[in-house]
Every structure is written in structure tokens, then in C-alpha cells.
Amino acid sequence: MDKREESEVINGGRDVKNVDRCDACNGALTAGLETWHFVCGTCGLEHSTLQPQINEIESIDEAEREKALKPIRVHNFGVLLDWLRGRTARPAQAGAKPRLLDVGCAHGWFLEQAAAHYDVLGLEPDAAIAKRALARHLPVRNGYFPQALQAQEQFDVIVFNDVLEHIPGVTNILKECAARLPADGVVVVNAPDSRGFFYRLSRVFTRAGRQASFERMWQVGMPSPHLYYFNTKSMHRIAAASGFKVVAERALPSIVAKGLYDRINYAGNVSKLRSAVMTAGILALLPFMKLLPSDITVWVLAKQAD
Template sequence: MTDRDMATFQVGEQCPACLQMMRPGLQPWHRVCSRCTYEGSTLLVDIDVAGTADVVDEAMREEGLNQLRQSNFEALEADIARRVTAAGGERPRLLDVGCAHGWFLEAGRPDFEVLGIEPDAKVADAAVARGLPVRRGFFPDVLDASEQFDVIVFNDVLEHIPDIGAALRACMRHLQPGGWVIVNAPARTGVLYRFSVLMARLGLPASFERLWQKGLPSPHVHYLDDDSMQAIAGHAAMQVAAVRTLPSLTARGLYARIRADRSVPAAKAMLVASVLSVASPALRILPADIKVWMLQAKG
């Protein structure tokens, strides 16, 4: 596949977990597996590789996500560092796929030799300008065939990659023996996702569409849970070795995060942010909307 093929690609109709055919879901673009719990979409992934699209306010998005992502990334990096050892006592190598602003690279620098990959030209260039080792392009195209890592991380990325199986198989080619693949992604078992499904069934699909990021250049094409992640990993000769959760929102930055989508009016963003801020204490004790699946090679 060329970079452009990867930038514009539509997910198929076969479940990547149990390999059965998908059936229509709650929206024309929504698909559910006829056998297992996997959910997917036929939404078109059209990544803005040139950084010229005006759908997302990147400055607002960065402001909205900064505190949450940095807090989550510090906790996740510490967890990974406790698990990972490199051969020969060398510093383990960590690859961050879709590294965006480079926050996880910064969190990982004390413990790892880090490298990021980012297809959005403007975002990649901004990270490089801050002194971070980032290659512009797509995984695994921008890697040399011989490059290997002790950890490959997908922070809010794998759910946007249509051919999820091919991505994990590529990880196996670039993973050191005993290495880890970290998948940090939205979970279909989370309370916010379940609420959006209920609202969609009642004829109010706005929150459901928002969680799938419908209308954005890189929408979600997968919603995973423990069982589907285990099955998809199995097809790539990997298994889920550990699972953890992370907070999905904080009151600070929430308005900016919603307003990053330029199609959302300010008044609506303020209302949604207010409701979620009030609900945030309860959300912390309900099923988490973000899960981290830690994968290793079988055996």
C-alpha cells in the first residue's frame, strides 16, 4: 500500500476478530458482528497528510487534550517501563505510532530510546521543531525492514486504522523477542459509549456519531472490548498479557476538546462540557471508556 492508499481506505465487511460477516448496526455506516462482540464502521478514513483541512481546530484540540493526555501518558509510561527489559542491558527502544504532538515521546524519554511516526505534516513538523525524533509518514512504511523495538505503542490510533490485522502483523515484524504492543483505545464496554448506544436506539444519534468521530478526517473504524482484542491479537500470533484502564475526560480542557470539531456550535459545546463536568465524579467509578490492552507474542 502507498501512503495515499493508507490515507484513504475504507474498512471491509468481515469481522477482524472472528472473521464472520458483519451486519448493519444502528446507523447506515455502523456494523456489528453476527457472532461476536466486535463493532466497526464503514466510515471513510481520509487522513489530512498535508495538514490543510479545516475540519479540526488543532490548537483547540491540543489545549483540550493536553492535561488529560499528559496525565494518562505518565501513568501508562511508568507501567510499561516496569514491564519492559531490553537485551544486553541496553535502553529499550519504544516506537509511538501516530505520535501527534509527541507527548508520549516526552513521557518515555527517561526510560526509553524513543521514536515517533506521524502522518499529519503540520503536527509532525511541530513535534520535530521541539526536538523530538519524529518521522513523517505511515507505519510501517517509514521504517527500515531491519528496525526493531521493545515496545510499539498505539495511543488512540489503532481504532482509526482500517486494516487492524495488518497493523498488528507489521508490529510482529518490528518487535524484539519478548517485546510489547500497547493498544490504548476507546472501549465499547465504557459507560459513555453504552449511553450513546441507548440514545441512538431512541432516535438521538448525535452522541453516538460523536464517539465514532463521524465527519472528521480520521473517524473510528473499530470499537473493541477484551474478547475482540484477544481474538484480533490471536490472528497476529499475539495475546493480551495485561489490561488496565485510564480516565477518559477531565473537566479542565473539556470545552476546548469539544470545540476542536469546528462543526460544533459554541453554545452546544458549553452545554455538553457542563453536563460532563457535573457527571465526571460518577464516571470515574463506572465502566471505563478507555482501556489499555498490553499484547505479547504467544508463548
């Protein structure tokens, strides 16, 4: 695959440098807080023109990244699976488990937890991360959705854990999902929410001339930056445009105590002393933060009847 073809796969045929219409509702986009940031005035979906560079940026220390992210991800995956099982587990036929596809499965932490209840498969486009998951004998393929799937491969559940916001052409991706699901199959989108307290706070800081937290929210400079920030209104529009409807949603914790210091320290540009002070302050406020709007929402999308 040459660079042009790889770019088309990564970008879903969408020119991320020239975005002027909303991918959810086709409404006009207006300029946001940065030159690369845009907002739909109709549905509120936030877009960016940041460029994915998967398999091109090699400066990330995956061991440190895993140390920083694993506690919050594993905690939330457990909460998510407990909540989802009654909503997504089809009755087993001939003793078979329902099939679950985890798109952008990264290190395979969700696969490990879901395997008790589902027949799981993960797709991971980052070759280095996929290699780490395969070394742990997890059922992972290195490649993009849906190109890495076999022609007739079908699933009962397709999950995007902190992934859909990184993929251009979101409605086209969900239409591809519809082709891979039975009539009662579902898509699960676990993603950052623009209504969240910390995201809103980062917008306030940006307006005050301090862009670092906002750029961190969008993962500027990372191999796979955010191309979208969803909310429930925009997710309903995206679902409808893709042949789905939102049938359930819930918030997940944005912060847990375990691993908090490592997560803050991993963010970069923060000294160890400042990381320690920030950790202590956040831990003291954690009971009150539970009352604030979460920065993570899960939406379950079911196929619309023909």
C-alpha cells in the same frame, strides 16, 4: 506516490467500502446503527466503512485541538507509563534504554514523557502535525507504519495511543508489529472501548434519533475516523489471529477536570453557554462517574511462543 497507491497504504489493502467479514474473527458482520456501522455477532468488534482522509481535510484548528485534548492525554499518558514500566522495560544492555515506537504520535506528548525511560521514535502520517512535532525537536518521522521504518529497524515496545482503531486491516498491522519485535517485545494498545458508559449512552441517543454523539464517538467527518471499536473479547481474537496474546489490561479515565470545558467546546455544535453548563454538571458528577465503565482501555499484547 499517486492517489491509488496512497489509498492502499492508508487502507492496508482493505476495501473499507465493502466490509462483510470481521477483521478479528472472520465472523459475519450485521448492520449497525448507521449505514456505515457494522457489528460482529461473534466477537463484538464494531466496524465502520468511514473513509480516512489524512492530509486531505484541512479545516481542523490544531491549536484548538491541542488545547482541548492535551490535558486528558497527558494525564493518561502519565498513568499509562507508570503502569507499563515494569511490564515493558527490558533490562538495559550496555546502558542502552529499551526502544519504543509510538505509531501515530501526533503532537509527541507521549514521546516527551516516555523519553525518560525509553529510546523513543514517533511516526505521524499527518504532515502538518508531524511538522509541529519536529519544530519542537522531537524524534518524529512523517509517514505510515510500517512503510516509514527502515528495513531492519526493531523495537522493544510498539505503542498505539488512540491510533489502532483508525487503521484498516488491524490483524495485518499487528503481524507487521510482530516482525519488528524481539521474542519478549510487546504491543501496547490504548483505545476506546465499546463497553464504556459514554459510548453506550451515545448508542441509546442514536436509537432515539439523536445521532450527533454517536457520530462524534466515531469521528465522522474527521481526517482519520474510527474504523473499529474494540472490547476485550474482540481484542483477544485480534491478538490470537496476529500471533499475540493479551497479557494485561487496565482502564484509563475517560474524563479529567482539567481542560474539560475546552474539550466539550471543541466538540462543535455547542454554544459557549451550553459548554459551560455541561462542564459544571459533569464536574459535579465526576466522583460518581468514576464508578461507571470507562470508555478507554489499555491492552498489552505479548508474542506467542512458536
